[in-house]
Amino acid sequence: xxxxxxxxxxxxxxxxxxxxxxxxxxxxxxxxxxxxxxxxxxxxxxxxxxxxxxxxxxxxxxxxxxxxxxxxxxxxxxxxxxxxxxxxxxxxxxxxxxxxxxxxxxxxxxxxxxxxxxxxxxxxxxxxxxxxxxxxxxxxxxxxxxxxxxxxxxxxxxxxxxxxxxxxxxxxxxxxxxxxxxxxxxxxxxxxxxxxxxxxxxxxxxxxxxxxxxxxxxxxxxxxxxxxxxxxxxxxxxxxxxxxxxxxxxxxxxxxxxxxxxxxxxxxxxxxxxxxxxxxxxxxxxxxxxxxxxxxxxxxxxxxxxxxxxxxxxxxxxxxxxxxxxxxxxxxxxxxxxxxxxxxxxxxxxxxxxxxxxxxxxxxxxxxxxxxxxxxxxxxxxxxxxxxxxxxxxxxxxxxxxxxxxxxxxxxxxxxxxxxxxxxxxxxxxxxxxxxxxxxxxxxxxxxxxxxxxxxxxxxxxxxxxxxxxxxxxxxxxxxxxxxxxxxxxxxxxxxxxxxxxxxxxxxxxxxxxxxxxxx
Amino acid sequence: xxxxxxxxxxxxxxxxxxxxxxxxxxxxxxxxxxxxxxxxxxxxxxxxxxxxxxxxxxxxxxxxxxxxxxxxxxxxxxxxxxxxxxxxxxxxxxxxxxxxxxxxxxxxxxxxxxxxxxxxxxxxxxxxxxxxxxxxxxxxxxxxxxxxxxxxxxxxxx
Numbered sequence: 001x002x003x004x005x006x007x008x009x010x011x012x013x014x015x016x017x018x019x020x021x022x023x024x025x026x027x028x029x030x031x032x033x034x035x036x037x038x039x040x041x042x043x044x045x046x047x048x049x050x051x052x053x054x055x056x057x058x059x060x061x062x063x064x065x066x067x068x069x070x071x072x073x074x075x076x077x078x079x080x081x082x083x084x085x086x087x088x089x090x091x092x093x094x095x096x097x098x099x100x101x102x103x104x105x106x107x108x109x110x111x112x113x114x115x116x117x118x119x120x121x122x123x124x125x126x127x128x129x130x131x132x133x134x135x136x137x138x139x140x141x142x143x144x145x146x147x148x149x150x151x152x153x154x155x156x157x158x159x160x161x162x163x164x165x166x167x168x169x170x171x172x173x174x175x176x177x178x179x180x181x182x183x184x185x186x187x188x189x190x191x192x193x194x195x196x197x198x199x200x201x202x203x204x205x206x207x208x209x210x211x212x213x214x215x216x217x218x219x220x221x222x223x224x225x226x227x228x229x230x231x232x233x234x235x236x237x238x239x240x241x242x243x244x245x246x247x248x249x250x251x252x253x254x255x256x257x258x259x260x261x262x263x264x265x266x267x268x269x270x271x272x273x274x275x276x277x278x279x280x281x282x283x284x285x286x287x288x289x290x291x292x293x294x295x296x297x298x299x300x301x302x303x304x305x306x307x308x309x310x311x312x313x314x315x316x317x318x319x320x321x322x323x324x325x326x327x328x329x330x331x332x333x334x335x336x337x338x339x340x341x342x343x344x345x346x347x348x349x350x351x352x353x354x355x356x357x358x359x360x361x362x363x364x365x366x367x368x369x370x371x372x373x374x375x376x377x378x379x380x381x382x383x384x385x386x387x388x389x390x391x392x393x394x395x396x397x398x399x400x401x402x403x404x405x406x407x408x409x410x411x412x413x414x415x416x417x418x419x420x421x422x423x424x425x426x427x428x429x430x431x432x433x434x435x436x437x438x439x440x441x442x443x444x445x446x447x448x449x450x451x452x453x454x455x456x457x458x459x460x461x462x463x464x465x466x467x468x469x470x471x472x473x474x475x476x477x478x479x480x481x482x483x484x485x486x487x488x489x490x491x492x493x494x495x496x497x498x499x500x501x502x503x504x505x506x507x508x509x510x511x512x513x514x515x516x517x518x519x520x
Numbered sequence: 521x522x523x524x525x526x527x528x529x530x531x532x533x534x535x536x537x538x539x540x541x542x543x544x545x546x547x548x549x550x551x552x553x554x555x556x557x558x559x560x561x562x563x564x565x566x567x568x569x570x571x572x573x574x575x576x577x578x579x580x581x582x583x584x585x586x587x588x589x590x591x592x593x594x595x596x597x598x599x600x601x602x603x604x605x606x607x608x609x610x611x612x613x614x615x616x617x618x619x620x621x622x623x624x625x626x627x628x629x630x631x632x633x634x635x636x637x638x639x640x641x642x643x644x645x646x647x648x649x650x651x652x653x654x655x656x657x658x659x660x661x662x663x664x665x666x667x668x669x670x671x672x673x674x675x676x677x678x
Contacts, residue, residue: 166577170535173570177542180566184559187552191559192545215610222606223599225637392633393652395610396626399617400656404666412614420607427593428527446562453557 005352006128009359018061019367021054022360025065026367030375032066033073034085035401040070040270044330048337056338056353060360063334067327068364071270071307072116072372076379079108079299081394083214087205088270088306090436091278093213095291095298102294109379111240111296112303113372115252119304120365122256123263123311128358131315141265143452144463148472149265150445153272155476155483156279157434164429165484171430175438176445178203185447186454198410205439207402207415212432214398215419220426221391238373240296248300251281259305263312269327270306270313271440275433277305283483311361317342318354528581535574543567605636621671626653 012018025047032043044066051059074086079096092112099108141149157172181192182202193199240248255277262273281301282291291298310327317328321343335342340353347354402415422432449463456462464473546560546567593600609632616625630649639645660666 166573166580167531170531170570170573170577173566173573174535174538176566177538177563177570180542180563187559189549189559191549191563192542219603219606222602222637225602386639388634388637388639389648391637392630395613395633396630396653396656399610399614400622400660400668403617403668404660409614409618412617413611416607416610416614419610423603424593428531430531450557450562458557 002351002355005355006358008352009355009357010363012057012356013061013359013363015057017055018057018360019363021058021061022065022364022367023371025062025067026069026364026371029066029069029071030073030076030368030371031069033070034076034379035397040067040074040086040088041327041330043070043073044327044334048330048334051334051338056340057356057360059334059338060357061364063331064357064360064364065367067310067331068120068307068361068368069371070327071120071310072113072303072368074306075112075116075299075303076109079105079112080379081214081390082217083210083394083398086270086306087209087436087440088274088309089302090209090213090271090433091274091302091306092299094278094433095293095295097217098292098294099296099299104294106237106376107240107244107296108294108299109376110237110373111244111248111299113238113369113376114240114245115248115255115300115303116307116372117365117369118252119256119259120307120310120368121362122253122304123260123308124358124361124365125311126257126260126308127311127314127318127361131319140468142466143448143455144466145468145472146265146448147445147452148464148469148476149272150441150448152472152476152479153276153441154437154445155479156275157437165488167430168434171425171432172434172438175435176442178208178435179439179442179446185443186450196410198408198414202443203418203439204402204405204408204411204414206405207411208418208439209436210398210402211415211418212422212435214394215415216422216426216432218391218394218398219419219423221387225387225391238376244296248297251277251284251297251301252304254284255281255301255304256308259308260312262305263309264315270309273305273309273312274302275437275440277301279479279483283479307365314357314361318346318357319343321346525581528577532574532578532581535570535577539567539571539574542570602636606633609633609636617671618669619671622668623653623657624671626656 013022028047029040029043032047033040044063047066048063051062054062070086071088074084074089075092075096076085078084078089078093079100082093082097084090084093096108096112099105154172157168179202181199183190183200190200198204255273258277258280259270259273262276263270278291278298278301281297282288285291285295285297287295313328317332321332321341332342340346340350398415399412402411403409405411425432425435452463453460464470542563546563549558549560551560552558595601595604609629613625613629616628619625620628627649630652631645634645634648657668660668
């Protein structure tokens with residue numbers, strides 16, 4: 001760690017030109033990240049051309065501002081209209097949206113911003129100090145390790161299954177079956193296409209996500225439009241209260257650590273980090289049964305994780321030249337356009353630029369906090385708009401978001417189809433979050449398992465016998481068993497409460513009939 | 521409200537049907553001589569998993585004493601009829617986007633949906649129906665360089 005170079009890095013960043021670029025990047029990233037269907041990857045890809053004519057440091061400032069802003073921006077639409085702006089915000093909506101419905105949108109948004117800032121800062125600091133040794137560890141990940149990581153991520157499904165573990169697992173298997181659609185990752189054979197070439201790469205992820213979460217909620221809103229009570233207006237606060245910060249402090253720190261670790265594994269992005277940290281926070285909580293109903297830790301932990309992941313994802317990018325996630329893959333291209341070649345040589349030949357990146361990441365997170373806090377008052381007002389206007393606007397934005405990924409009307413109809421499927425599934429108590437998690441992890445699990453089995457000539461034991469695999473698989477089994485036991489206890493308790501309420505209601509009805517009879 | 525038993529039984533049967541379809545359709549995938557594990561391996565494993573979970577749900581539904589009830593999805597219910605109208609309108613809107621163009625089709629859709637959802641301030645509805653699609657189209661075109669279908673406007677204006 002070279003403190004002199006780090007201070008030079010900060011002095012290079014704290015110039016009016018660079019700070020302006022960081023500011024523009026944050027604003028652009030938040031706005032695009034908040035739009036349904038516009039991922040942080042798309043935000044970076046769309047805004048990269050603006051950086052071509054800028055100096056290197058200015059360009060770095062803008063790109064990293066977009067990255068940080070985009071990862072936070074996804075939570076805004078997740079909380080307000082149940083449509084994650086980025087896949088990494090999908091875990092945020094599990095508790096964020098119910099909080100909005102209870103009139104606590106401002107509280108959820110302010111905690112989301114604060115947790116994103118804390119997570120991003122922790123990720124940036126870890127990136128600064130741990131970049132070389134963590135990069136060496138990430139190099140040891142082979143196909144078996146990725147498969148084990150995917151299984152560990154899938155084991156979280158039990159903890160996000162809501163009331164019924166069996167229905168959660170059914171939803172997960174359904175999601176995994178959807179992943180089988182498309183070309184086989186090893187042989188390229190087209191599976192379950194039924195003549196639709198639009199499915200060749202599998203069900204398009206963003207339109208599926210939009211359909212399952214946004215359109216299904218619109219259908220639900222349309223049904224209940226006359227019964228919906230107005231969401232109470234609350235005082236808008238830019239920062240969470242000290243009580244909320246104390247409640248979420250441990251969850252934020254733990255989730256940031258998880259996010260940074262997962263981020264530095266190439267190919268494992270903010271979405272995986274968000275769900276894993278959500279599951280862990282729920283497991284350690286004293287009231288796991290409240291998760292999913294609007295719990296502040298349920299917003300803080302995925303947001304801390306997905307923003308910490310951005311710092312973690314920079315580690316393999318800078319030290320190995322291997323992008324940590326889709327956004328850093330675009331950043332790799334942007335760096336190359338600027339004449340930089342990320343990798344081991346970057347540390348030897350351009351160490352000053354590496355420290356510029358570290359300083360820029362830290363400053364971008366601070367800028368995101370300021371911009372987000374100033375914009376919060378505007379964002380929180382959105383859900384007070386009349387639902388008769390808001391619902392059709394959500395549909396239009398959702399269909400536009402689905403269309404814009406591939407300029408394809410097929411994706412729009414996929415989105416509508418999954419909207420119907422999502423509505424019916426939710427009606428009969430099937431949770432949607434496991435489907436989403438399966439869509440993210442299924443391809444990773446299958447492709448890495450199949451490649452690993454090719455290497456070991458079909459021996460499954462040969463795939464999972466490395467120390468890293470054993471650790472992840474043990475964690476997965478432990479996570480499944482403990483989540484299942486605590487979920488069963490919670491369900492038994494809730495079933496007993498519901499039975500006693502039903503018995504009480506029946507007794508009251510019988511008493512009322514008896515009173516009526518005696519009076520007559 | 522109907523009891524949870526019947527919907528859970530139906531759900532488990534649907535799950536079993538999906539699992540059976542996936543399993544037997546996977547049998548049509550070709551075997552690859554150079555690979556012990558072919559494209560049918562993963563779908564078959566998943567189908568077995570789905571079938572197992574569906575069976576557990578079925579057994580639980582048949583044997584459990586208390587089950588949470590669900591709301592009905594009957595066409596007689598006004599809310600369900602509204603959903604069907606909304607769904608039909610959304611499908612027509614999606615079909616019209618390429619033909620009429622984004623702005624005209626969105627304007628029509630917006631006005632229709634506001635009316636179905638109970639809004640009756642027609643002047644406000646017209647203003648919103650025109651303003652919202654125009655703002656979205658301009659934001660995407662000039663802000664994000666994403667061009668939405670112009671439809672008949674393209675032939676009229678260019």
